[in-house]
Amino acid sequence: MTTSPEEHTPVINQGTMADTPDGHIPVGHTLPEGEALLSVRNLKKIYHTDGGDIEAVRNLTFDLPKGELTCLVGPSGSGKTTLLKAISGLLEPTAGEVKLAGNLVTGPPKNMAVVFQEYGRSLYPWMRVRENVELPLKVAGMDKAKRSQLVDDALEAVGLDHVPRSYPWQLSGGMQQRVAIARAVAYQPEVLLMDEPFAAVDAQTRADLEDLVRRVWKQLGVTVLFVTHDIDESVYLGSRVVILSSSPTIVQQDIKIDLPDERDQLETRSSARFAELRHHVYEQIQLAKQGFRPDAAKAQV
Numbered sequence: 001m002t003t004s005p006e007e008h009t010p011v012i013n014q015g016t017m018a019d020t021p022d023g024h025i026p027v028g029h030t031l032p033e034g035e036a037l038l039s040v041r042n043l044k045k046i047y048h049t050d051g052g053d054i055e056a057v058r059n060l061t062f063d064l065p066k067g068e069l070t071c072l073v074g075p076s077g078s079g080k081t082t083l084l085k086a087i088s089g090l091l092e093p094t095a096g097e098v099k100l101a102g103n104l105v106t107g108p109p110k111n112m113a114v115v116f117q118e119y120g121r122s123l124y125p126w127m128r129v130r131e132n133v134e135l136p137l138k139v140a141g142m143d144k145a146k147r148s149q150l151v152d153d154a155l156e157a158v159g160l161d162h163v164p165r166s167y168p169w170q171l172s173g174g175m176q177q178r179v180a181i182a183r184a185v186a187y188q189p190e191v192l193l194m195d196e197p198f199a200a201v202d203a204q205t206r207a208d209l210e211d212l213v214r215r216v217w218k219q220l221g222v223t224v225l226f227v228t229h230d231i232d233e234s235v236y237l238g239s240r241v242v243i244l245s246s247s248p249t250i251v252q253q254d255i256k257i258d259l260p261d262e263r264d265q266l267e268t269r270s271s272a273r274f275a276e277l278r279h280h281v282y283e284q285i286q287l288a289k290q291g292f293r294p295d296a297a298k299a300q301v
């Protein structure tokens, strides 16, 4: 039986950000000039390879308002990493643009930090925890007293103030990822991009790290874009979930997550609303895997 995404729409509450009555933010919806911290417009990426062109991202448009925690989910190979690289200025898009606070992104922006999945490769093994966290601040030319205070605060925020002199390889995987998060936090970015940061840690540690991200997000008021292929994680973490289609990628659906702001691994995940939202996102991902494309995309060949 063929299904359409409309048939899978859950009953979702009224939100605040230009959303439709059922809680969906219309695909391609943009905020008025000046309201978005990060704007992605008609972003397209084609990889030119010896074996031919690979159109990874076809046309992506969305805005991130300041202070929101948005999760991006999509099937494997749907272009999540490609998108994040383009947003962080590490990859030049084939067409379209990314703007951060109104400025065109053409290289890694100063007010952005990225946390990758592979913490083992993002930390310098010959530097102690404290030095790893401090490094971007040093590179930015910050004075020693201020650096020291920011590193102390960041290590405390991630619960690692007891191991500042350890080397990364002396720590567990979860602790190493916390060092990577501390480094991003100390840098005080306006936007924090996270690319499947917890994919390589065990389930218990992952739950702790999810709560850490929500805590840090609230404390700092930072705007977060969190990429994951884990549906439960996207619903638990986000105030909004953007669902990507399979490649060549477009936004398939954009939904508000109306769970209470205070989240708890046991309470939230066992609530009826969590189950409903999870079910909805799961169905959308299944549709994406089957090659479903929303109406708005059918005209985009």
Ligand SMILES: Nc1ncnc2c1ncn2[C@@H]1O[C@H](COP(=O)(O)OP(=O)(O)OP(=O)(O)O)[C@@H](O)[C@H]1O
Binding pocket: 047, 048, 049, 054, 055, 056, 074, 075, 076, 077, 078, 079, 080, 081, 082, 083, 229, 247
């Ligand atoms: N450097 C590259 N050269 C050629 N093709 C690439 C390159 N990087 C990615 N691709 C292709 O672009 C598409 C999107 O890949 P990407 O890694 O961005 O997806 P993803 O959603 O992050 O995948 P995953 O969920 O497996 O991490 C895939 O078809 C991939 O094979």
